[in-house]
Amino acid sequence: MQARFSTEEIFRQLADVLTQSGYPDFLPTLVQRLAEILDVEYCLIAEASATSTEARTIALWGQGQLLDNITYPLKGTPCETVPEREPCLYQQGVCQAFPDDKLLVDLGVESYLGMPILNTSGQKLGILSIMAAKALPRPDISREVLRIAAAQVGAELERSQSERFIRKLTYRDAVTQLPNRAHLLEKLQNWPRVDGNRAGLGIALIDISRFKELNDLFSFKVGDEILTAAAKRMRDDLPESCYLARYSADQFALLSPVYSVRELEQLCRQVQKLFMWPFHCAGRDFALNVNLGCALVTAEELNGPELLRFASIALAEAKSSGSGLKVFEPSMSQALSERQKVLEKFMLALRSGKLSLNYQPQLDLASGQLSGAEALCRWYDDEWGWVSPDTFIPLAEERGLMPELGNWVMQTACRQLNLWQQKGYRLPGRLSVNVSARQLDNEQLVSDFAVCSSGIAPTQIELEVTESLIMRNPEQSLRQMAELEAMGFSWAIDDFGTGYSSLAYLTRFRASTLKIDRAFINNIPGDHHHNMVVKTILAMAKSLDMLTIAEGVETAEQAAYLLQLGCARAQGYHFGKPVPADQFAERWLKPLAAKTTA
Template sequence: MTYAAASLVPVMVLGAVMWQGYRRDASEQGRRQGLAQARVIAEMAVTPSLDGADLEDGLTTSQLEGLRRATELAVFHGSVLRLRVRGFAGQVVFSDDGATGGGLAVSDPDFRAATTGASRVKVIGGPGHEVIRVVQPLVAGASGQALGVLELYLPFQGIAAQMREQLNGVTRRIALGLAALYLVLALLAWWTTRSLSRYAARQEYNATHDMLTGLPNRAEYRDRAEAVLAAAGRDGGHGAVVLLDLNRFKEVNDTLGHHAGDELLRVVADRMRAGLAEGDVLARLGGDEFALLLPGRDAARTVALLERLRTSVAEELVLDGVPLNMEASFGIALYPEHGLDLQTLKVRADAAMYQGKRGAEDIVVFAGGAAGHPHQWLKVQAELRHALERDELVLWYQPKVGLPGAGINGVEALVRWQHPERGLLPPCEFLPAAEHSGLIAPLTEWVLRRALIDQAGWTATGQDWTLSVNVSARNLDAPGFVGYVTALLAETGARPDRLMLEVTETALAGDADNAVRAVKELGALGVGISVDDFGTGYTSLSHLRGLPISEIKIDRAFVADVDADPQSQAIVRSVIELAHGLGSRVTAEGVETVEIHRWLVDAGCDEAQGYLYGRPVPWPQVAVEPIAEPITERTAR
């Protein structure tokens, strides 16, 4: 409407300009018409009557009579209002009313122009009384000699009426044309405004939404979440920030193509959106990563909702004729318990999600502590890369003892970082960053090489200890890992049966085909395979059938209270019995008391590891005979 109103102004100005132009043209046409009429009168009536006359001497009676007869009809019919023939000096030698005076002053520019051979025409008089005054030279027709000046006054009313009629017609045409033009401009303005509004709306939508799924994007999620968190800070509200991503999404892209991956993301987004309530926010942050904002929900209600979403996401769908069941990992950070800053909540939700990926649960609530998030890992990764180059890493070893005697059977290599500024760092400070980058490969290779060199050292002193080294799922998944281990054993001269590689049960669960293949190839070499932290992942002994598993290590969570808790006792006894049935040895982790030691001996556990037997130290400091004798005596009594 504003544009249409504004466009009316130039249209009206254009109309006024055109109307003034046509009015000037009409006036000019009237002057030209008067001039033509005056020329006809001069040539047809006046000049023939003055043939041979000298106006300075005056006119003869016959000349005056001839002029009167020649002009009488024009004056009588009113086509001429006043007619004067004047000499160059200004004297009136003939007037239609017989007067010898009056008329245009000699000093008038129009009169002077006529004396020099130029004609002048002008409309004079007030409105309604206009007349046309023509002043032009009189020239003899035969000789072409200038005789004098003709001052002629013609009626303007007829011309004015003709002009008005013509101008009215023109005005109507201009008005209709301008009205049509304005209508076209108004329609164009309306159409353009609507198009621009729709375009602006699309641009605004595209700037705040993911084009693939139609969900809010990262920027829109941040704006909404920050507004909700700000309100929660003022009003004491609570809720949850949830991050999730799809498990094995890359396999879909790599196997079926990105078009199938895009369709999968659309389906998952629709399924999750259908399970949310009004006020909940679901956004796609990028790739297969999504975020949820759940105002007003505590931990229990959030977990219950995510369990329903997980079930919905896991429903079978068919992509390119291939049936799929997708799984997702969810990390939850609660506000205000875990913070009111969105960045902090996202860091902690992300940490919980990655904890779930490494453990047994798909839905994990942040449990406190330091959140090792990728944005913090960037600095650690950069420093760790330099640490490998500068040889800042060191290996410590913790003894593993045989039961019941508690004599050392082997040692587990545990990496430490002698940081130049922060001092000696435990693995939890840098291993998560390495596991989520390409650094885990060179780090594991460094640990293996240094540990095998150290093993050669203690073997030379007469200690035939088995060496245990932790490797990650990413190591097993790397195509050249088995070849590297083979070459390193040959290079160091180490016996394969004196090397034990510890892997988490998560690395062997599900569809980890590469990891399973690597375990089988390593077992064929004679290298022992140990399943570390058993009981904390989402596998079971059934997953281990057919694999060359030499050892199963019971997680310290079940060992810490096994001497007093019946449930822990039942779990540990079951694991020992089933592991023995599969032909594997059993090692208990985290043994710290003599009572737990005696209980494990009674339960038939093969080996143990913990502070009771020794803490991690450089290998020359590992006790040759720790507290084996006192423990043996107490157990016997």
């Protein structure tokens, strides 16, 4: 019988489907296309290690459609005979060879070809197999097609495992195994804004009183045991609708849908009751007291950071009043009116030239030489003095001012590069400029930056964006990034590890640099957990051929450890604080110019 496709066409179609690697539906698409081009009824990808007794499909095609995934025992099946490196072929009579495999018999399978899926270390991750109701027409070609496809699937599965590992390290508290602060913030950000039941979101911050004294008296090890026991009791006894996270060293955060302040107070009273009985740890009983601060908002009004701030204000009131529990009330804080005042002053500063840029050096860790800089926005107010970027940047983001602010930063940074060049100063590498989510959402971003950067080469600028902001609208982000890269700009993923991005998407973004967030740098090399996160990120960046920059390096020990791990560059107070342009030029650029002319 004539083959359905020529050999050339088979490999052309295989190459076509493999180009979709990295997309969310790659594996389901692959099993469908393999079944079609090899003219077989069934194709599956299953996860199974070399020591597994069962396999779990992650993509299954049969009967002309994608089927629900299944878990099946390996014993007595042809999949059991697939070796760790070579393919396994049953050209015909597979049902007779495996009479105990009822699934094969029911499907009327006659032939089977299985290929092991391996990671880069040669360890078996799973099986890629095809099955047909007839003898395979061209087993040699099918074997080679599966060998190529299995190699790509192995890379996908390994990337997926790395993704899950980084997520676990990044979002899980190592002591209590609860979600950590980063996961809590993401949970708040992604909380549904529309609730059909009209429930609001209640939050409670649970603070263990005098916990530092327990650590000082009985050791951090005992303190960790107490925290673990407290977390377990709350997790086991609170309603399933509650979300519990470790918020800080001695605080937990509780989220729950509630309909009223009264219901939120009742939930907090339930938490207090859980601490009425002692915790048995390290051979003795510990009686704990807790204070709770809580707040309630409707789903439509939810602003995660603000809700946390309200709960924190209420917690401080509960502590100072001695009541042990307080619900936030507007009278506790003049925050809203203050925010409005900040907004008005910031808009005036932005539009009257009262903002400025500081520049922080980035150094090559191996040579110790300047390798670039980052431009950072600063605001000095005559009444308030220096206003923290943590105050005005989120406000500008929230009120839609980021495109205007971002354009000002880009234009000012480019003008400064021009001024330095006119004085004979050359900045090695690129000047980094931050890009916000609002800017990425702005369809005018590319044209705006083309205007703002006139007078300098775009190759002198690196644009920084955080991973979580990219994932808000990945397809549009990818398009905008590609257009700006085509103009000559380069891209860096900022604060990597604090948000959650799909590594599959990360491989498609046009970023050449990963910046490791300071939260992981602060505690290295002493903190094993953060060491593992940094090592994992560096290994992943290396595999993607991306440059790495560590942020927040404050000690020589941190710099030396990062260099040992293979990190290329770093910035932080150890090398230099952000300073005005003239000070930056005097400290970093003027000596370079002198060396060049010497």
